[in-house]
Amino acid sequence: MTTLSHSPAASRPVPNPHKSLITKLNMGTGMVVGIIFCWGTYYAMKAGRDMTDAHNVNKVLLMSMFAWSVGFLVGIGAFIGPFRWLIGKDLTDEEQLYLAGDGQGISRYFRYCTDHKVVGIQYLVGVMAMLGVGGTMAMMIRTNLATPGSHFVTPVVYNSLVGLHGITMIVAMIIVATGPFGNYIMPIMIGAADMAFPRLNALSWWVLFTAIPVLCSAWFLGGIPTGWTAYAPLSDQAGPGMNAFVATIIIFAVSTAVAGMNITTTVVAMRAKGMKWNRVPIFVIGATISVALAIPAFPTFMAAMIQTAMDRTIATGFYDANVGGSGWLYANLFWIMGHPEVYVILIPGVAALMEIAPVFVRKPLFSYNAAIAGFAGIAGLSVLVWAHHMYMSGWMPSLNGPFMVTTEFISVPTGLLFLVLIGTLWRGKPWMKLPMLSVYAFIWDFLIGGITGIYLSDVPADSYLHGSMFVTAHFHYTLMGAALTGAIAGLAYWFPKMTGRMLNERGGYISFWFVQIGFNVLFLGMFMAGAEGQPRRVADYAHLFAHANLISTMGAYSVGLGMIILLWSVIHSWRNGKIAPMNPWGAKTLEWTVPYPVPLTNFETPPVVTSDPYGYGRSAK
Amino acid sequence: MADHNSHDMDDAEALPPTPGARVTTFINRKDVRQTVLLGLAYTIIFIVLGRFAYPHWMPKVMSKQMQSEEDILIWFTVISAPIAGVVLGIATQSFMKMHRGDTPPEDGIAIRTNTPVVIIWTAVSALFCTVAIVWGLVALNTESIAAATDAPKSLIVDVTGSQWVWSFYYPQQNIHTHTLNLPVNQPVTFNVVSDDVNHSFWPVQLGVKIDANRLVTTIAHADPTKVGPLDVKCAELCGLYHAYMETSGAVQSPTDFNNWVSSIQATGGVQE
Numbered sequence: 028m029t030t031l032s033h034s035p036a037a038s039r040p041v042p043n044p045h046k047s048l049i050t051k052l053n054m055g056t057g058m059v060v061g062i063i064f065c066w067g068t069y070y071a072m073k074a075g076r077d078m079t080d081a082h083n084v085n086k087v088l089l090m091s092m093f094a095w096s097v098g099f100l101v102g103i104g105a106f107i108g109p110f111r112w113l114i115g116k117d118l119t120d121e122e123q124l125y126l127a128g129d130g131q132g133i134s135r136y137f138r139y140c141t142d143h144k145v146v147g148i149q150y151l152v153g154v155m156a157m158l159g160v161g162g163t164m165a166m167m168i169r170t171n172l173a174t175p176g177s178h179f180v181t182p183v184v185y186n187s188l189v190g191l192h193g194i195t196m197i198v199a200m201i202i203v204a205t206g207p208f209g210n211y212i213m214p215i216m217i218g219a220a221d222m223a224f225p226r227l228n229a230l231s232w233w234v235l236f237t238a239i240p241v242l243c244s245a246w247f248l249g250g251i252p253t254g255w256t257a258y259a260p261l262s263d264q265a266g267p268g269m270n271a272f273v274a275t276i277i278i279f280a281v282s283t284a285v286a287g288m289n290i291t292t293t294v295v296a297m298r299a300k301g302m303k304w305n306r307v308p309i310f311v312i313g314a315t316i317s318v319a320l321a322i323p324a325f326p327t328f329m330a331a332m333i334q335t336a337m338d339r340t341i342a343t344g345f346y347d348a349n350v351g352g353s354g355w356l357y358a359n360l361f362w363i364m365g366h367p368e369v370y371v372i373l374i375p376g377v378a379a380l381m382e383i384a385p386v387f388v389r390k391p392l393f394s395y396n397a398a399i400a401g402f403a404g405i406a407g408l409s410v411l412v413w414a415h416h417m418y419m420s421g422w423m424p425s426l427n428g429p430f431m432v433t434t435e436f437i438s439v440p441t442g443l444l445f446l447v448l449i450g451t452l453w454r455g456k457p458w459m460k461l462p463m464l465s466v467y468a469f470i471w472d473f474l475i476g477g478i479t480g481i482y483l484s485d486v487p488a489d490s491y492l493h494g495s496m497f498v499t500a501h502f503h504y505t506l507m508g509a510a511l512t513g514a515i516a517g518l519a520y521w522f523p524k525m526t527g528r529m530l531n532e533r534g535g536y537i538s539f540w541f542v543q544i545g546f547n548v549l550f551l552g553m554f555m556a557g558a559e560g561q562p563r564r565v566a567d568y569a570h571l572f573a574h575a576n577l578i579s580t581m582g583a584y585s586v587g588l589g590m591i592i593l594l595w596s597v598i599h600s601w602r603n604g605k606i607a608p609m610n611p612w613g614a615k616t617l618e619w620t621v622p623y624p625v626p627l628t629n630f631e632t633p634p635v636v637t638s639d640p641y642g643y644g645r646s647a648k
Numbered sequence: 649m650a651d652h653n654s655h656d657m658d659d660a661e662a663l664p665p666t667p668g669a670r671v672t673t674f675i676n677r678k679d680v681r682q683t684v685l686l687g688l689a690y691t692i693i694f695i696v697l698g699r700f701a702y703p704h705w706m707p708k709v710m711s712k713q714m715q716s717e718e719d720i721l722i723w724f725t726v727i728s729a730p731i732a733g734v735v736l737g738i739a740t741q742s743f744m745k746m747h748r749g750d751t752p753p754e755d756g757i758a759i760r761t762n763t764p765v766v767i768i769w770t771a772v773s774a775l776f777c778t779v780a781i782v783w784g785l786v787a788l789n790t791e792s793i794a795a796a797t798d799a800p801k802s803l804i805v806d807v808t809g810s811q812w813v814w815s816f817y818y819p820q821q822n823i824h825t826h827t828l829n830l831p832v833n834q835p836v837t838f839n840v841v842s843d844d845v846n847h848s849f850w851p852v853q854l855g856v857k858i859d860a861n862r863l864v865t866t867i868a869h870a871d872p873t874k875v876g877p878l879d880v881k882c883a884e885l886c887g888l889y890h891a892y893m894e895t896s897g898a899v900q901s902p903t904d905f906n907n908w909v910s911s912i913q914a915t916g917g918v919q920e
Contacts, residue, residue: 182888189885254885260862261845261887348862354846355861388742389753394761419848419883420859421840421866428785435781442773445735446766452742454679455756459746470739478728482721485784487791491706491717491855494848494883558705558721560852562883565891569879613752644758 044121049104054137057103061237064098065091085270085339088248092274096237103139105230127225129627139233141225144625147211148525149232154206155594157199162590164192169583172576175568185566187250187268194242194255194272198279200506201368202235203514204375209290209314212521215618216308218299218636220628223292231286238278245271254564259346259357263338270339273332280329287318299617301636308616308640309398313378316402317371320409324367331360355422362413370409372506374402376513377444380466383520384451386614387463391641393450397443404440408433418486419493427486434484441477445470461535465516468543472508476501479554497557500550508546515593522600523607527623531604534596538589545585552578615640679741687737691729698725707853710899712871714855716787727776795869798835807840809847809860812893814880823912825919828897831905832875838868847893848884857883872899
């Protein structure tokens with residue numbers, strides 16, 4: 028690995044193509060144009076339509092939301108490049124360099140900036156905001172459920188909280204590792220100068236950004252009654268807030284498709300010289316498998332949502348049994364996305380922990396091949412298990428057996444992930460820094476999430492547990508206990524490279540224990556409520572479940588407090604933290620060979636890789 | 649812990665000459681003993697939890713189906729306990745050796761992989777997985793056969809879910825009710841349908857659940873075995889008052905059930 032001297036970015040002349048439109052555009056112009064498009068579409072479509080007809084309301088609202096998204100992208104300059112192509116030109120070199128934002132300070136974070144490091148920070152801040160909003164909703168849900176009959180919020184608000192907490196967190200969790208670390212760190216990790224398609228990279232972030240106000244608008248349109256699964260025909264029946272959900276998913280699916288293709292292409296085509304497939308860091312493998320799995324998954328969700336939109340606007344009746352449609356069509360499409368999606372979330376988090384464990388145990392990753400087999404096996408099987416969410420739907424009971432078989436076999440590749448981690452820990456002396464602590468938290472949380480998953484995959488057991496709080500607890504153990512723990516570990520681990528400063532350790536430890544203890548109290552309480560027979564997504568419950576729910580709510584407040592401490596630590600450390608050395612953990616992957624701030628093209632001279640990055644440890648005698 | 653008999657012997661500082669001696673050296677190692685003890689402790693904790701927590705938490709078992717489901721939860725926990733023991737034993741033992749401070753510890757032993765361990769681990773997890781699958785398939789099949797053979801002698805209940813109430817029609821008795829009463833020891837078949845959006849019919853103590861769909865009848869089957877009160881809930885989010893879409897009922901002795909039916913027939917076949 029090469030050690031580099033660097034010229035600080037600020038000392039370079041900042042390109043400034045004065046006459047070009049791109050220097051005038053930013054998030055502000057995007058919002059102005061977006062709002063103009065939105066209102067223009069709204070008033071133009073409203074004119075002459077009977078707005079007492081729900082179909083017309085849905086048409087107008089949906090088109091206005093899409094117009095906002097397109098308008099914002101026009102206003103921020105996303106289409107200048109494609110427009111130039113249409114007239115047979117392209118951006119000038121100076122304009123391209125300007126778009127990369129080198130040396131432009133903080134303003135580049137608010138522009139259509141193509142530098143993968145800027146996009147990574149945008150994703151990081153965006154994800155933290157989403158987790159904050161989703162977490163606040165979780166606190167409100169748990170407050171309402173603290174005691175039976177509490178009526179902290181009305182049932183309308185409660186149902187909206189459940190649905191919007193769900194979709195906000197799912198979106199946040201899908202991007203929580205691949206967004207910040209996949210964009211900022213991964214290209215450096217493989218020795219690339221940038222992503223394969225830098226403009227698409229910026230596009231993926233800003234498209235996602237436009238979905239945020241759309242989703243928030245659901246609150247002002249009466250909320251959503253369906254939960255994040257948006258089952259039909261409830262979604263056909265739902266009020267105007269549902270349009271916000273539909274538009275969000277369609278916009279988000281565009282963003283993930285763009286990001287997925289970009290990351291996959293980058294890893295396939297832009298690895299450093301000598302970085303053969305068996306020398307690629309495991310985080311990169313995990314992130315790539317995850318986004319490759321997302322590429323077929325999310326368009327299915329998009330198609331399902333387009334059909335929901337058509338049912339709601341032009342009464343197509345895809346999901347309406349009264350005119351020959353079927354809610355089962357929706358459920359199938361949804362879960363064909365939905366089950367791969369949980370592994371899209373899980374795999375990058377686990378992969379980040381696998382990247383971290385060898386560094387802190389100072390041993391090679393145990394069985395790199397088993398790790399890849401685990402990820403690939405999970406990804407392969409995950410597209411064949413969707414109907415385990417539909418055991419009790421009445422759709423094809425004869426398929427319950429086969430889907431039980433495929434689902435339970437996922438525990439074999441999943442077991443390999445455990446083997447890799449405990450094999451790496453075995454006989455090691457772990458350096459107990461915050462990222463390493465998360466490895467242990469992951470093992471505990473994911474073990475419980477995994478074992479309860481085996482119960483749920485069993486058809487007879489599921490006929491008791493399906494639709495109960497037990498399911499809610501199970502998937503929080505996997506998505507939050509496993510994937511979010513992995514992402515927080517990634518944040519603590521890569522924080523020095525992304526911000527140039529060390530994450531405050533004391534704050535990190537305090538937050539870790541509040542979150543992990545609170546999390547286990549919260550969801551063990553929820554397992555109890557589920558086993559006692561409490562259905563999920565209920566605004567109120569019988570006195571029988573009072574103890575379990577009070578336990579859960581107390582745990583939830585502890586998680587909330589821990590997360591606030593983490594947020595404080597991140598903000599405090601970002602501004603005033605201890606300046607980080609180039610390689611604070613003594614790691615061997617390429618991102619630690621570049622200084623902070625990372626030069627525009629990452630490496631002054633392209634690195635050459637001669638081994639995998641796990642060459643730790645005394646060799647065997 | 650047998651999985652680890654051959655674990656990382658390749659790095660042994662003084663490699664014993666024979667396989668038997670290697671095993672002895674391995675077992676006598678302090679870290680191995682600690683791991684085994686921790687693993688055993690975790691295994692016992694999980695077995696005890698599975699054996700006592702589920703029966704304690706779950707409502708009274710009032711049908712064959714519920715009995716089978718409770719058994720699965722208990723036994724799957726017991727089966728998973730040794731695997732959890734291995735994983736948590738190793739993790740905890742490693743945690744106890746933590747190194748603190750601002751500089752990394754010295755490098756550990758470079759164990760890149762251990763093929764026998766990977767193979768044994770995969771085989772053992774596949775075996776456990778197969779046990780779970782076979783158990784599930786047998787339980788599922790038993791249930792399907794019982795449902796088919798019991799069909800002729802079943803009590804029929806037509807269940808309708810609508811936002812946000814359950815209603816029941818007993819065609820053999822020609823009564824409409826809003827509580828679900830069933831005679832003990834007689835199989836029952838539920839024909840479930842929805843008036844509007846999806847609901848999920850869940851008579852909790854019977855361990856049966858099936859979605860109610862608009863214009864499609866779904867079928868569920870139960871064998872009530874014990875007398876007692878029943879809670880009927882909706883397990884699929886169905887809009888505003890989903891939380892309150894519940895009713896009660898009871899599994900009764902045949903005499904009580906017949907009296908209940910007669911009392912409703914006496915009021916014109918509609919429960920008041």
